[in-house]
Amino acid sequence: AIKGFVFDLDGVITDTSVFHSQAWHQVADKVGVKWDDTLADALKGISRMDSLNLILAKDHKENDFTEEEKVALATEKNDNYLKLVNQMTPANILPGIQAFLEDLKAQGYLLSLASASKNSPLVLKKLGLSDYFTKSVDPASLKHGKPDPEIFRRGAEILNLDPAACIGVEDAAAGVQSINGAGETSIGIGDPQVLAAADINFTDTAQLTLANIKAALD
Ligand code: BG6
Ligand code: MG
Numbered sequence: 001a002i003k004g005f006v007f008d009l010d011g012v013i014t015d016t017s018v019f020h021s022q023a024w025h026q027v028a029d030k031v032g033v034k035w036d037d038t039l040a041d042a043l044k045g046i047s048r049m050d051s052l053n054l055i056l057a058k059d060h061k062e063n064d065f066t067e068e069e070k071v072a073l074a075t076e077k078n079d080n081y082l083k084l085v086n087q088m089t090p091a092n093i094l095p096g097i098q099a100f101l102e103d104l105k106a107q108g109y110l111l112s113l114a115s116a117s118k119n120s121p122l123v124l125k126k127l128g129l130s131d132y133f134t135k136s137v138d139p140a141s142l143k144h145g146k147p148d149p150e151i152f153r154r155g156a157e158i159l160n161l162d163p164a165a166c167i168g169v170e171d172a173a174a175g176v177q178s179i180n181g182a183g184e185t186s187i188g189i190g191d192p193q194v195l196a197a198a199d200i201n202f203t204d205t206a207q208l209t210l211a212n213i214k215a216a217l218d
Helices: 016-031 037-043 048-058 067-085 097-106 120-127 150-157 173-182 210-217
Strands: 004-007 110-113 166-170 185-189 200-202
Touching (some): 004 150, 016 048, 016 067, 037 048, 048 067, 067 120, 110 150, 166 173
Parallel strands (some): 004 110, 004 166, 185 200
C-alpha cells in the first residue's frame, strides 16, 4: 500500500519552471545559443551546472568558456531567477496543489521533497508550504542528478519508507525516469508525450487528487 508521496517542486507545486526557463533564456541569448521549447523541456529537473552545460553543448560551445566563466554564467542565471522568486507569494501555488497536500496530510500520508533546486527551501517559504513536508532531500548531498534514481530513492529513505510504498510526482521527463528507476509509482504532470514513461499521466495539477490517482491505479 502507498504510504508516502515524494514531490518535485518546480513545475509541480509551483510555476517556477517558467521562471527557471526565463532566467536561462537570458543566459542563452547572452552566449548566442538559440532558445527553443525542446531545450526548455530538456532542462527541466536538471541541476544548475548541468543545465548550463546542456545549453552550451546545444551549439557546441561547451569548450568556449573556462570553468570560472561558467560559474559566473550560472551565478548570473541564479541572480535572474532569484529576482523572480523574491516576488513570489502563495498565489504562485499551482491549481489544486494546496488542497491535495492538505488531503494527503489529513489521510496520514508522509510527504518529502525531491527537488534538484538549491533554492527550494526559499521557494517553499515564499509559498507558505514548508510545514507540509516532513523531510527534504538536500540536492547538494547527491552524487548524481536526475534522471539518476538517487534523489527519489533518498526521498523515500528519509521518510523511512520502501520505494514501493511511495508515489513520486514530476513534471520533467528526467524526473519521471528517476522515480521509475527508484522503484516508485510515477505520476507525470504535463504533456503525456514528453512524459510517456510515467505510470500515471495528468495534463495539469488540478487533476492531482487521491480519487483520480486511485482510479488510475485500479
Ligand atoms: C530543478 C529545476 O527543480 O532545479 C531546474 O527543474 C533547475 O530547472 C534545478 O535548474 C536546479 O535549481 P537551482 O535553483 O539550484 O539552480
Ligand atoms: Mg520540475
